Amino acid sequence: MTGALASTSGSALWYFSRATGVVTLGLLTLVVLLGVLTRGGKPLPGLPRFAVAGLHRNASLLVLVMLAVHISAAVLDSYAPISLADAVIPFVSAYRPFWLGLGALSFDLLLAVIATSLLRPYLGVRVWKAVHWAAYAAWPVALVHGLGTGTDASEGWMLAFTAVCVGVVVLAVIWRVVDLSSAPVRRKAVAVGAVVAAPLGLVVWMLAGPLAPQWASRAGTPTSLLASPAAATSSQTTPAPRGRGSVTGALTESGGEEDSTTVALAGTLSGNLSGRLTVELHGTALAGEEGLSLSSGTVTVTASDGARYSGAVSGLNGNEIRASLSGPGGSVSFDGLVDLNRTTGQFTGTVTLA
Ligand code: HEM
Incomplete structure (x- = not known):
């Protein structure tokens, strides 16, 4: 999985599920290739x-x-809430329903193909053939499932592997259409055009989807897993949040005795971070300026799973706030650049946790 505060679970079953997913896709590609060659006659x-x-x-x-x-492996692993029903009934899963659902759909298509192949003597050739075409649909559906839900979709080796699978099928289908089909030339040209356009569509979708930021949450990963994929495996400690994100929220200022001022920021993190940010700065307002001479301050980041990371402000330089935070997953350095709007009582900014 990619995206917000995510890291890889150490669960062996999870690795196994990923590895067998890749092998299955490779084998399915081989099946499609051999099927095209067989039909080629x-x-x-x-x-x-x-x-x-x-x-x-x-x-x-x-x-x-x-x-x-x-x-x-996917069902037995406790990392994600996936049931056996999710593997056969498409689009009902609590975990990435659409992308996991494509896997279930592909599985159903393959089951239909196998069942009709076993019952072939009892079914007409036309019925068998019609269902057998579904086998070809199972391949792209499974391919998109793997990219949409797979942890490794953005890894170089997985992209290369996907490119090889797509290349093999595209070439086989073009060969079949051009070399063997008795269809008119115009229809062949349209078919070849569609076969060539499909991978381009895949590239566009990859760039906007699995390779773009925040895919994990956009793909429908439950929030609890986004905050800490390891949280569900009890043997793992929740890793400290790291990444770079945006923040927007409310700004309140309150005056104390003499010129002492408290500036409080409470905002929501987005981008590659999720959760809440609160900052409290105490100090003396600088005469004639908007600034603050800091006497003390605290920064708290509450991750989506509720884990709190807080620490004292170690530096305030113009709009930049620095702090070292610690929490259940260890220490993390905080660097925030905030833009305060005293008139509206709002603030925006960027936050880096490293
Ligand atoms: C023909 C059918 C299928 C094929 C070819 C296939 C293939 C793949 C591939 C290539 C991946 C990506 C692995 C990675 O990123 O390393 C994947 C991920 C996954 N598949 Fe499937 N799959 C199929 C059906 C299913 C079904 C029915 C389920 C239902 C339980 C399922 C569950 C998963 C899960 C949970 C992942 C995510 C693992 C991760 O986080 O990386 N798959 N699959």
Whole structure:
């Protein structure tokens, strides 16, 4: 997962789920490739057509085996709330419902293909063929599922692996359309155009989605997991929040005796951070200026899971506030640049926790 305050859970099952997801996608890509080659009706160099068909069938069964492991690992792992029903009923999961739902949809499509293949003698060829086309739909649906919900979607190796899978299928389909189909040239050109445009669409979606900031929360990860993916695995300590985000909120000023002033900021963090920020600065108002000669101050960041990180202000320089915060997940340095609007009683700014 990418995004807000997220880090990788140490759960072995979670790693296993990710690894088997990648293997399943690779195998499914192979199945699609072999399926296209089988339907192509031409023997491959060194391989008769029946052998290609045999490989296609065996690879499909291997997909199911790997998929069973992938699903079991995801369900058994306590990191995310995923039930067995979420694996078969699309779009009902509490965890990333749409993107996990695509995985379930792909699984259902594959089950339908396998069931109709086993019942083929009892079904007409037309019914079997119609359902078998669903196998081709299962591939892009699974691909987008992996990118939408996978922890590794933004990793270089995963992007390269995805590019290879997409390249293999695109080339196979183009070959099938151009070389073998008896369709008119114009229809072939439209088909090839669509096959070439689809990966471009995928790139655009990746840039706006899984590769863009805040994907974890936009994808529908429960807030409790966003604050700390490790929180659900009891053996893990919640890591201290780190990242850079924006803050907006309310500013209140109150005068004490003589020129002493208290400036209080209470705002909400967004961007690559989430949670609440409160800052309290005590000092003396500088004569004729808007500034404050600081005598003491505190900064508190409350992460989305309620973990509090606080510490004394160590520096106030113009609009910049610095502090060293500590909390359940350790220490983290705070650097905030705030823009105070005394007329409206609002403030905005950027916060870096490092
Ligand atoms: C043909 C069907 C499927 C394929 C090919 C597939 C493949 C993948 C791939 C490639 C990933 C990304 C792994 C990574 O980022 O390292 C992934 C992630 C995941 N899949 Fe699937 N999947 C399928 C179906 C399902 C189903 C039915 C479930 C339901 C339980 C599921 C649950 C998950 C979960 C929870 C993740 C996220 C793991 C993480 O955080 O990285 N998948 N899947």
